[in-house]
Amino acid sequence: MILSVQRLVHRAIADAIRRQYGLAEIPVFAVEVPPTRALGDLAVPVAFQLARTLRKAPRAIAQELAQTLGAIPGVARVEPAPNGYLNLYLDRSAYLLPRVRQQLPHEAAASEKTIVEHTAINPNKAAHIGHLRNAVLGDALGRVLRLRGTPVEIQNYIDDLGVQVADIIVGFRELEHRTLDDVRQIADTTRIDYYCWDLYSRVTQWYDERQDHLDARARTLHELEHGDPGVNDTAAMGAFIVDRIVRAHLATMARLNIAYDLLTYEGDIVRLQFWAHAFETLKAQNAIYLQTEGKLAGCWVMKIEEASPADARGDAPGNDVGDDAREKVIVRSNGVVTYIGKDLANQFWKLGLLGRDFHYRVFATQANGRALWATTSGAGEAGARELGYSTDGADASKPFVEVSGRKGLGVKIDDLLDLLTNKATAEVAKRNPEFPPEDCRRVGSQIAVAAIRYFMLKYSRGKLIVFDIEEALSFEGETGPYLQYAAVRANNIFHKLQEREHVAEAEILSGLETLPAVELADDGEAHNLWAVVFEASRLDEVVEQVVRSLEFSGLAKYAFGLAQLFSAFYHRYPILNEEQADRKRWRAAGVAYFRMQLTRALDLMGIEVPSRM
RNA sequence: GCGCCCGUAGCUCAGUUGGAUAGAGCACCAGCCUUCUAAGCUGGGGGCCGCUGGUUCGAGUCCAGCCGGGCGCGCCA
Incomplete structure (x- = not known):
């Protein structure tokens, strides 16, 4: 929403440079957003770059460029700053109106299909916090790509033949002497992912007791890999456990608004001889x-x-090359x-390099209504072909994070979610005594998801998160619930406008150009209406940055900063009780745009806006 | 030893392809609920941006070398 303006400005300034100085080659220059609105809405430091080749002071260049620039649509004025910056001020009402009315032409992005593979948790025990970050980051990447119009397929790789699955089978057999029917019984009457969580740690201990206990693992692994689930007991038990645990993982992720398009099973890769x-x-x-x-x-x-840059010269004698x-x-x-x-x-x-494909079956229908497909080496179902290898040129995404916090490895995702949900639900009930319990619960879980997802996104991915339960349980300050609260308040203004004055958003937005926009023109205060509107418009720029860097902390920090700006504005400038009609309308219009953009940003992070908090 | 990551306020962290006065949250102190939800807002203290040198009009950001911390380096996955 701001990118198109930046491109426009870039082109106009490049033209001006060519006209003014007749340069054949123009240096690459940026169109930035200055630190405060007082310095303008866009800033171009190109004069610094030209200073050397032109043998002129930056300030003089900026002045000359401002002169020759001429009118740029949407730009109210251009000012050369004393230090050499070229500062541009936008035409504010003309900027807001088409944006809040969603009348800007949609720009089509490159639409090559992209596969995002994430989660990929060993299907042998409950998912823990260590798994959570990859899932949240991967899901956010999928959402961001979809917003840009890129067709996305979310895959979850299931290692159903791995050592960890073998270990659980060993646990059931060697430690508990269970048959497949026993395991079925356990799965039907308990939470099998939690059961296996405890069993797995016992197996690990058991291996430590005697060296030859590890033989059971090797034997089981071999049977798993070469067995047919139809006839081989080990393979049958493995297939059953994997199926149930995968479903448990999917249920956990569904609580966090994380869904998939396709499960790819390692077993099918082996059986289909990929x-x-x-x-x-x-x-x-x-x-x-x-x-x-x-x-x-x-x-x-x-x-x-x-x-290794060092090996180019001087091998010491006796130092074998290639060692x-x-x-x-x-x-x-x-x-x-x-x-x-x-x-x-x-x-x-x-990457479509194999020349063959899986067969597919429908695995489940997810909460969002989308079918979840899974690979199979047996007979497939019709309608699944679109999931096939139409991925030419797709950019297979690499895993994001190395490992996350050690403390988190001992905490199950569902336990943390329960803790957060209970806490949030109690708080909602306290603040809204007349709210029905089931609604409190629903909102409580929305808040819990916001808290945990924001927590996973706010750190840059190079950082190792040391999981701090106190911090993760917080709903104040830079947290997901703070962002939701800002959105809820903004929504509330429109609920009240409807209730008390019977005015809908559409009415507020219509005919605004006939009202004087003094409210938007006001400067002086740092958190005025224009500051909120302008910041809200930067979402597309932030999204581009996220895709370029695969770094989501920028999106999280942007959304937080935007919410902060609004919160300050909210306290200072009333809307329902504002007496001047023009100011009131323009404020409402600005808030309409703010809530639209914040809601979008939250959606990219998988965070919902509650009806009330 | 080699490779990758990190070192910014008391703590946890941001810092836009190098740009304007280095920011946020938490914690601490002082204020603000007869006006759209106080999960909030306003103000305050608190910084050799690990160290040294280099490149540049300009370095927290890039380069080199140190110092300090983490992770990886299996016929495991």
Whole structure:
């Protein structure tokens, strides 16, 4: 909503530079947003960059450019700042009206399908806080891409043949002597993800007791990988456990407004022999080779290139070349493919390089109404083909975060959500005594989700979050609930306008151009109407930045800053009780735009706006 | 040892492809509920941006070297 104006300004200034100085080549320059509105709405520091080639003071260049610039649509005036900046002031009412009325032409973004793979939790126990961040970040990326018009497919990779699943089977069998029917019984009468949480830690201890206990794991893993769930007990038990735990994970994520389009099962990659095909391709391209000597003899390996700037010169005598070139095992000497190999096959499929596809089945219908599909190696269902490998040029996203906080590894997501929901529900009930209990509960859970999702997004992804329960439980200050509260208050103004004065938003927005816009023109106060409106318009710029950097803290901080700006405005400038009709209307229009933009920003973070708080 | 990440207020963290006076929350202190919800607002104290050098009109941001902390480095996934 601001990007189009920035582009317009950029083009106009580039033209002015060409006209004024006849330069063949114009340096790359930015159109920035100055720190305060007093310095304008847009700022261009290009005069600094031109100073050297033109052998002129920045201030003089800025003055000359301001002179030759001419009129730019939507820009009220241009002022060369004494230090050399070119500051631009927008035509405020002309800026607000088409935006709040949603009359700007929609710009189509590049529409290549993009796959976002996230969550990918081992299906052997309840999901914990350590898993949460990847899911929240991945979900937010999907939402941001969709807003830009990019077709997105959200995939969740299920490692149903891994060591961790084998461990749980070992636990049921060796420690508890359970049959598949016993496990079914447990799954039907308890929360199996919680049950397995405890069982898994017991298995880990049991392995530590005696070295040969690990044999059970190896045996189980082998049976899992080579077994047919129809005939092999281990594979059947594994398939059952995985199915139930995956459903538990999906239920947990659904509480957080996180949904998926497709579950890709590692087992299907193996059974459909995706690896065999990827293997041939890798061999044909010499990407991997059979190591014949050293400790990796008999393994198919891939060279991991580590661009070391130091190795270009002067090898010390006796320092064998290639010694520090590392090799990654793709196929073990016993012929078993490693996780990396299977993942390579998955990536090949995602990029459409495999020449084959999964079969698909409907796994569930999600809370948002969308069908969730899953891969299968059996007979597929009709209607699933659109999910296939139409992903040419897709940008497969890499995992975002390395690991998150250690303390969080011991806390289950559902437990934390329950804690937050109970706390928020009690607070809602206290503040709204006449509110029915089920509504308190609903709003309480919306607040809980906001708190936890904002908490996961506010830190930059390079940061290791040390999970602090006190901080995560807070609803004050820079938190999700603070943002919701601002949106609820803004909405409330319109509820009251409707109730008390029978005026709808549409009426307020119509015919505004005939009213003097002194309210928008007012300066002096830092948190005036224009400051709120202008900041609200920057969402698209922030979204672009997020996509460029895959960094969501910027979106979180932007939304918070916007809410702060509004909160200050809200306390200072009444709307319902404002006596001057023109000021009242323009304020309402500005707040209408604010709530629209904040609601959008919250939606990108998967946060809902409650009806009241 | 090698690779990646981090070092900004007492604590937890932001800091836009290098730009205008380094910000926020928490904590602390002082105010504000007969006016649209006090999960809020206003004001205050608190900073060799780890250190040193370099590039630049301009460095918290880029480069080099140190110091301090984290993670990874398996025929695990």
